[in-house]
Amino acid sequence: MSGTYPSILLEEAVNQFASLPSVGRKSALRLVLHLLRQKPEDVEAFAGSLTKLKREVRYCKICHNISDTDVCPICSSLNRDRQTVCVVENVQDVMQIEATGQFFGLYHVLGGIISPMDGIGPKDLEIESLIARIEPEEIKEVILALPTTMEGDTTNFYLFRHLTNDHPGLRVTQIARGVAVGGELEYTDEVTLGRSILNRIEFTP
Amino acid sequence: MSGTYPSILLEEAVNQFASLPSVGRKSALRLVLHLLRQKPEDVEAFAGSLTKLKREVRYCKICHNISDTDVCPICSSLNRDRQTVCVVENVQDVMQIEATGQFFGLYHVLGGIISPMDGIGPKDLEIESLIARIEPEEIKEVILALPTTMEGDTTNFYLFRHLTNDHPGLRVTQIARGVAVGGELEYTDEVTLGRSILNRIEFTP
Numbered sequence: 001m002s003g004t005y006p007s008i009l010l011e012e013a014v015n016q017f018a019s020l021p022s023v024g025r026k027s028a029l030r031l032v033l034h035l036l037r038q039k040p041e042d043v044e045a046f047a048g049s050l051t052k053l054k055r056e057v058r059y060c061k062i063c064h065n066i067s068d069t070d071v072c073p074i075c076s077s078l079n080r081d082r083q084t085v086c087v088v089e090n091v092q093d094v095m096q097i098e099a100t101g102q103f104f105g106l107y108h109v110l111g112g113i114i115s116p117m118d119g120i121g122p123k124d125l126e127i128e129s130l131i132a133r134i135e136p137e138e139i140k141e142v143i144l145a146l147p148t149t150m151e152g153d154t155t156n157f158y159l160f161r162h163l164t165n166d167h168p169g170l171r172v173t174q175i176a177r178g179v180a181v182g183g184e185l186e187y188t189d190e191v192t193l194g195r196s197i198l199n200r201i202e203f204t205p
Numbered sequence: 206m207s208g209t210y211p212s213i214l215l216e217e218a219v220n221q222f223a224s225l226p227s228v229g230r231k232s233a234l235r236l237v238l239h240l241l242r243q244k245p246e247d248v249e250a251f252a253g254s255l256t257k258l259k260r261e262v263r264y265c266k267i268c269h270n271i272s273d274t275d276v277c278p279i280c281s282s283l284n285r286d287r288q289t290v291c292v293v294e295n296v297q298d299v300m301q302i303e304a305t306g307q308f309f310g311l312y313h314v315l316g317g318i319i320s321p322m323d324g325i326g327p328k329d330l331e332i333e334s335l336i337a338r339i340e341p342e343e344i345k346e347v348i349l350a351l352p353t354t355m356e357g358d359t360t361n362f363y364l365f366r367h368l369t370n371d372h373p374g375l376r377v378t379q380i381a382r383g384v385a386v387g388g389e390l391e392y393t394d395e396v397t398l399g400r401s402i403l404n405r406i407e408f409t410p
Contacts, residue, residue, distance in 0.1 A: 006279075006296065010296075022232075032258070040259055044259075047256045055245070058212075066211045072211055
């Protein structure tokens with residue numbers, strides 16, 4: 001559907017939605033017209049929730065996850081393993097790992113990964129604050145859980161070097177890469193399959 | 206990703222986005238976190254465009270399309286064929302037909318179609334205003350361009366009966382149904398293919 005909108009107000013709202021990632025102009029129009037059919041107070045609530053979030057959002061001053069309080073519930077919990085910190089790229093990753101129910105330590109949200117192409121260097125990320133929290137918090141292990149991309153590998157390497165340099169006794173691990181659970185070997189890419197052989201572990205029946 | 210959000214503000218914004226049609230919770234989170242990375246004034250602009258649209262939106266008092274003015278540019282244009290009105294379900298359909306560049310008449314936006322299942326009857330739609338505009342506007346032809354569904358057929362039938370009843374000389378047509386241009390017969394459903402044979406037209410080389 002090429003573009004003559006019957007109203008500038010409509011077009012502006014569509015432009016806003018179409019600026020979101022993976023929302024095309026046709027979907028944007030459908031979403032805006034859906035909102036237009038809702039009650040005025042519902043549209044105000046929709047818009048209000050966004051401005052309120054942006055105005056009032058806080059980040060945990062320890063792990064930098066989004067939080068409603070200065071220190072997030074995970075960082076202030078007495079039931080977590082406080083000697084282990086899992087380093088992730090963003091807020092979604094914390095939610096993903098929490099959803100597994102397999103990790104009981106703390107987190108550190110970098111807010112991105114090192115990406116020279118996008119102009120993101122170590123100074124743009126929460127790396128200094130990570131290194132600074134190791135000693136006072138008596139952290140024994142840092143788990144690197146960053147994406148398996150060139151940028152992720154670069155960031156892993158940078159973190160490893162700085163963490164072990166400043167804290168020689170620290171254990172630095174990374175999450176296992178391998179064939180997905182339920183995955184067929186036939187459909188696994190060669191690099192992943194190769195790594196799953198190199199990084200094989202003892203079979204425990 | 207099952208649900209413990211690190212912040213209630215975040216969760217509320219995600220709930221709002223997830224209430225939109227065909228936006229899941231995971232997409233909603235991605236969209237909200239994208240907005241959160243934007244400048245405060247950009248988030249205000251996003252939210253503002255929605256509330257402004259909802260507060261200030263007007264509908265053309267003749268064709269009921271969304272409009273910034275009391276009478277929309279199409280209805281007030283002197284270059285359109287004012288004897289032909291194309292009846293459509295909604296605003297998107299006007300834009301779709303305008304984009305074809307094949308129609309030069311006027312429109313009438315019903316604002317829906319008759320759907321007893323959804324509790325939408327003739328009184329909920331702009332049907333009376335359609336019938337009322339035929340005579341004063343000296344309209345000679347009404348083109349029915351509604352969806353090919355049971356509801357569309359019901360609405361077509363209802364409109365035909367009332368339009369011809371009140372205005373015996375009026376020509377009522379409907380858009381052609383048939384095999385899509387570029388479409389293979391092999392992949393065309395039987396009903397469409399059958400209708401395309403019944404409604405065959407003279408071959409014009």
